Amino acid sequence: MTFFLKRVLIFTSIASIGYCIVFLLWTNLVPFQAFKKNLNYKMGSYGSMFTRIQEADTTRDVDILVLGSSHAYRGFDPRIFEEYGIKLFNLGPSNQTPKQANILVKKYLDQMSPELVIYEVYPGIFQGDGLESSLDLIANGPLNSDLISMTISLNHVKAYNAMIKRLYMTKTGQYDAFN
Amino acid sequence: MLFNSFDFAIFLPIVFILYWFVFKKSLKLQNALIVIASYVFYGWWDWRFLSLILFSTLVDFLVGRSLGQENRETKRRVLLWISIIVNLGFLGFFKYFNFFLESFQDAFSLLGMDIGGRALSIVLPVGISFYTFQTLSYTIDVYKRKLEPTKDFIAFAAFVSFFPQLVAGPIERATHLLPQFYKHRQFNYALAVNGCRQILWGFFKKLVIADNCAEFANQIFNNSEAYGGSTLFLGALFFTFQIYGDFSGYSDIAIGTSRLFGFDLMKNFAFPYFSRDIAEFWRRWHISLSTWFRDYVYIPLGGSRGSRWKQIRNVFIIFIVSGFWHGANLTFILWGTLNALYFLPLLLLNLNRSNLEVVAHQKILPSLKELAQIGITFVLTVLAWVAFRAETISHAGQIYAGIFDYSLFSIPREVLSSKMLVCIALVLIFVLMEWIGRRREFAIEYLFDSYPRWIRWSSYMMIIFLMGMFMQTEETPFIYFQF
Structure with missing residues (x-):
């Protein structure tokens, strides 16, 4: 149980950083606004x-x-x-x-x-x-x-x-x- | 409370922590917590309707107890009817009263008679069709002596109101879910992780696929008279993916959430759009409702036994009742009738059980024959969804007339936009992922098999990114809440 919560915490932290990286790559490299719906x-x-x-x-x-x-x-x-x-x-x-x-x-x-x-x-x-x-x-x-x-x-x-x-x-x- | 709300994001971890850390040692306290959490979850929407759930729970608990003590068949039957009348009475009043009143008024006005009566302003309690059927399954199974009546009121109340599936299913059978409330639950890491994975996939289906498709489906259906055949068909396609993403997404979140609490709920969807005939589609779509009607209506009516006429009658009854269950509107009856008509040739030719395995089971791609079968079944389903989505019968008729027109073969330029093309691209990615994962309970479950952690986690991260970048940002209720 504690192991599960730890894993959730680790994943959430890594996913947050990962999200920012993918987000910045995507918004800088993809030229079309339609592909950046929520920005x-x-x-x-x-x-x-x-x-x-x-x-x-x-x-x-x-x-x-x-x-x-x-x-x-x-x-x-x-x-x-x-x-x-x-x-x-x-x-x-x-x-x-x-x-x-x-x-x-x-x-x-x-x-x-x-x-x-x-x-x-x-x-x-x-x-x-x-x-x-x-x-x-x-x-x-x-x-x-x-x-x-x-x-x-x-x-x-x-x-x-x-x-x-x-x-x-x-x-x-x-x-x-x-x- | 909506799954796709910030409130739920706070609510779920609190209940989870209390459940596994504070009340871990006492089964009774865990069940009591589930009841309280479920009532809070439901009361968040409208606390007044909690009284209906509580009353249904009390009636069925007492009827169940009495059925357990009673051996005389006449008295047992009376008890069963009390439960049926109370439950279907609530459902009938809240859901169908105005429909029947207006239908009677229309029928009598044709004869030149005014029977009077005023439509009532009735709010439909969320999820009433779901928990009513769930609690009815308990009474019927106890009546049929398939299940021992419970003596544990808290466990029974938790079974009726279990928050993950309270408002939109899966409609659980008492024989499957109720015993799980009697057993001490152990936290299972693998199950919990799989639950999280299913929740993630459910949110993707709802927020990215269903809600984006809804925007275009609404645009086209709400202005249908302005569009040609190809656009109307495109609208029906968008609705086809909207309703699947919306409802199966809800089921995924419900099943995944239950896993976090150590419960196993029944599968509700099994990749229905890859079905090769309508019979297979109905074995894969809203399974908990289809099997409910099969077990408690179709089989008691004689099912596929008896004369041909009886079989045909039973098919029509089951599909029309199933349509009517969705709402008090003739459009749902038309939807049910269409499905019955699709199903009938299969029944008459004894082909209704010819596609039981997953399509292209040992292969990557389907054969041309399978592809054609999937295509035909899919188009039939799309056409039936038109009736489901239309506001009225004449609205459905107008859309059908528009679709079956030469303009069906034109390019739908009037609505095409870059935003729509992005939505179509997302749907195609979704269909591809569903195809890859079609042998499993939900599409991304296969990721757990043999892939290293970095691939799994990167995949989840990409899904989260797609949600962050493409989800619809307005909180949209699930379609099935209104049923």
Whole structure:
């Protein structure tokens, strides 16, 4: 019995490492997206998350920080606020749920020290799992323990796959080289 | 609780550890743990329906005890009927009440009469058809004196509610499963490993094959009026693999899980799509239900003995009842009737037991004749699944009309996509693996034979990788839960 449990443990450990190796070989060598069904990994993405994270890393002392779904990032244009002398930073990606907003707030609130935080919500945002926004954040957002916790709490195979890819991209310097 | 849920991934190890480490020394405590775990497993879905299981258990336990003490045939028969009426009464109410009400309303409205009555909003308790048949097998076997009535209520409750097979089978016979609850169970390493292997294969069938095929089957069946013959046939093919992957996957997980607890459940599927005729298909598909109907309905009716007319009548009864067991819809009756029609020529020509061995038993590939037989049987099965999957009889009729059309010989361009081609590739890999392992209880069992550990473990790892990369990510309930 104990022998069985030990074997299960050993197999699980080896299988986890093996999975990562096969996964990375497969995703790097196979060119067709259809063969990578459960890997949604887009750097840059349609909400330009990558660029905004790069900018966010160097931005300090804003007047307003905006968070929320696509309604937020398509609804609050920093250029218009700038015309009125207000410094606004928009951190809203598609389909952002409170989980992802929390990661961004934790990372940037102190650094940006905004006078006002606008968090845009609508009923649908509390019903979704936030997968789309999480995948966007995993591929482009700041890699820290909060991002890893979010991946685990999401407990979704696409999130785990994206996290394996993200760790690989960061480790090999491909994340930093993207631009 | 679904097997393919995170809850089950937590639940199973907890029960396993408690079972083998905490309650190892006491058979009674182990059985009690199984009852509690099974009720938690079932109550996770809807705890209110636990009362039905408990009531069924109580009735059949008491009927069984009384049958053991009673020698007068009339009283024994009354007791048997009490069990049948209670169990089939529950089943009839929850599953068939609205169907019969609507059928009566339709029939009388044809005569210009309105008999009134309103359909009730009835929730079908998950697995009711399965545990009802399982507990009925106990009463019938005790009545027939094939089995001693049990005095151990906990063991009996565990037999009725055993969580691995409670909601979708295999429908166990009391003669096979109940005695296993009386015996002290020893942990068997080889059996447990084989159980894990079968669970893995079951998950692959469900998450990769069934759920991916379901996406295309649903797309085509739900928009059937928009598609030509070849696309509709393709939809039927996808459903053919969906239902096999879904149901046999569930059975594999159930059997594998039982092995982890030292139990042996009966085989439920034996590579049915490699059958050479319909009779063989029915010996290989949902074996626990087919044999249940054979033993408790077909043989008591006279089986294949008696006059030709009686034989034909019995075949139709068994297939139609089997179809109706699946659900209160005329489509299931049509499915059963089609299978009866397929089976009839074999019975009349005494060919229904001509293919008992595994196909191409000593060979790698089948002969051309065998291949043709498999192909014909497979196509017949696919056509029958159309009736099973269709929403209504007219929906089935519309799909059949679409399939038997010149457009059957066109390329189904309207639905072809790279995603679909990947799914087809996965199905082909699956069929190949099933062919290689067709002599065993489940496809990847042969890996255990003589291959070194690194090959075995690499194979499991590849299956896990295929699951991680290609599984459908939405939690999809098993089809047979609704039956």
